[in-house]
Amino acid sequence: MSEVLHIDWTKCDGRGLCTELIPDVLGRDDWGYPLARQARGGDRTNVAIVPRDVAAARDAVQLCPKLALSLSPQGALKRR
Numbered sequence: 001m002s003e004v005l006h007i008d009w010t011k012c013d014g015r016g017l018c019t020e021l022i023p024d025v026l027g028r029d030d031w032g033y034p035l036a037r038q039a040r041g042g043d044r045t046n047v048a049i050v051p052r053d054v055a056a057a058r059d060a061v062q063l064c065p066k067l068a069l070s071l072s073p074q075g076a077l078k079r080r
């Protein structure tokens with residue numbers, strides 16, 4: 001199942017560990033903060049994760065030192 005990776009920039013320190021774990025999914029802005037390489041309707045903090053990247057995205061969530069990342073099932077955002 002596809003999932004959505006949420007980036008909370010208010011918690012992030014911008015060091016970029018997550019961008020090294022899923023480089024095809026996340027890039028960095030001019031200040032080092034992660035953002036989606038492909039925005040969904042202009043939203044670059046809620047990133048669609050295809051099945052092949054889910055394991056690496058889970059690693060990023062677990063390893064983020066600021067607890068700034070979370071994964072939700074695709075479609076959960078519509079219910080928020």
Ligand code: SF4
Nearest residue numbers: 012013015016018064
């Ligand atoms: S690993 Fe966490 S703190 Fe580091 S850049 Fe990514 S979201 Fe920010």
